[in-house]
Amino acid sequence: MPKNSYKDLVNQAVYFFPVFDFLNTIQTKGRYKMKKLAGFTVFLCILTMLLVPVTVLAGTKASAKDPIRLGAIWDYAGPCYMLSESAVQGIKIAVDEINAKGGVIGRKLDLIVRDTEMKVDVGARETKDLILREKVNFLVGPCSSGVALAVQVVHAESKVLRVTCMANTEGQVVDKFTPYVTQVVPNTYMEGVAATRFMNKKYPAAKKFCTVAPDYEYGRREEAAFAEEIKKLVPDSEILYQAWPKPGEKDYTSFITAIMAQKPDAVHSSLFGGDLVAFTKQAAPYGFFEKIPFIALYDLPVFVALGADAPEGVMAFGRGCFFMDPNPKMMEFVDKYRKARGAYPDSWAVQAYDSVYLIKAAVEKAKSSDTEKVIKAMEGISLDSLRGKFTIRPLDHMGSVPCYQGIIAKDPKYPFKTWKDIVRVPGDQVWRSEEGVREVWKKTGVTR
Secondary structure, rough: OOOOOHHHHHHHHHOOOOOOOHHOOOOOOOOOOOOHHHHHHHHHHHHHHHHHHHHHHHHHHHHHOOOOOOOOEEEHHHHHHHHHHHEEEHHHHHHHHHHHOHHHHHHHOOEEEOOOOHHHHHHHHHHHHHOOOOOOOEEOOOOOOHHHHHHHHHHHHHEEEEOOOOOOOOOHHHOOOOOOOEEEOOHHHHHHHHHHHHHHOOOOOOOOOEEEEOOOHHHHHHHHHHHHHHHHOOOEEEEEEOOOOOOOOOOOOOHHHHHHOOOOOOEOOOOHHHHHHHHHHHHHHHHHHHHHOEEOOHHHHHHHHHHHOOOOOOEEOOOOOOOHHHOOOHHHHHHHHHHHHHHOOOHHHHHHHHHHHHHHHHHHHHHHOOHHHHHHHOOOOOEEEOOOOEEEEOOEEOOOEEEEEEEOOOOOOOOOEEEEEEEEEEEHHOOOOHHHHHHHHHHHHOOO
């Protein structure tokens, strides 16, 4: 052994493994000649240094096979209750069939579901717990746009990617943009613009309008989009009255009578779910739908709840129920969903299913579950979804997902009413232009 090499080796052992400092001190004090002990110390040091890289590599290899954890945050309350149930079922179907085929990049998907109770504080708390305790890789949800904005603050701060497939406020991808969110549901601007254009084509002479919408982020945004677009289409138009019932409102009488007293040419509404069911049932006895052209988010859950009371001939808009886009891939999903749940899938299940497959596609493209790599892979990616092919715009992570409109009608093939005269509007025909997005960012301070 070269001169000083023994001493250097022991010193290295002490530097990397302080536990050996005690043994080395005993050996060098001269009280005892513990050459055997010192030699054994060096042997342990060498052995340990040789084994550490093997252990680290083995740990890395194991972690690469750990499940990819998916946190689903939904609102089992108010108008969101029935929609959240459908969405989670759609997610479960996607997760099960992906796992049955070997998972994503060789890793299974684990699903953890949490309830926000449609409360912003609960949503923020549950999201934080999913990130810190459950160690989720990705998030999907929620239903409420108000809850979504609260949740976004939490997961963006923790740099966890969320795909929003129901909460559709444009604020997620425009006003309060963060790279840690991607939207695969038509946002409030897109949906508001598409529905307004449809209504204007059906009733081009209409100039005086009323609106009725839930009084929170989604409703306010959707009606702002309507007001902006109708002014472009009908410059001399006028909004006579705007009703803002709270989510979960039980009695719509005062709003119904106030609207009818204005004698509008048409009414635009962004009511949905249980709220729209309640409004429809209470407005019908007044002859509301015979007297006033009306458009709202009439989709499958509403039709099932209303049954024969669904008003035929009324305008409707939606986000992708199976009957709005009955393409082969969609109808194959209908069979899967019916076997799993014994019911037909609504747009909420469809969009949730698509969101899981978007995450799968991005992870496979990135060849990793690393958040930053997945975000980069997701920008500009195209997905052959249940609603047809759409692309994620790199600028704001908005998907070019379609908007749908139609007229409520009976269909002998189903035990509930659906639509006729269906119109499918590609998302890139109604989303805010990139120039328009940047103009908003100048006002809100977003830099990108």
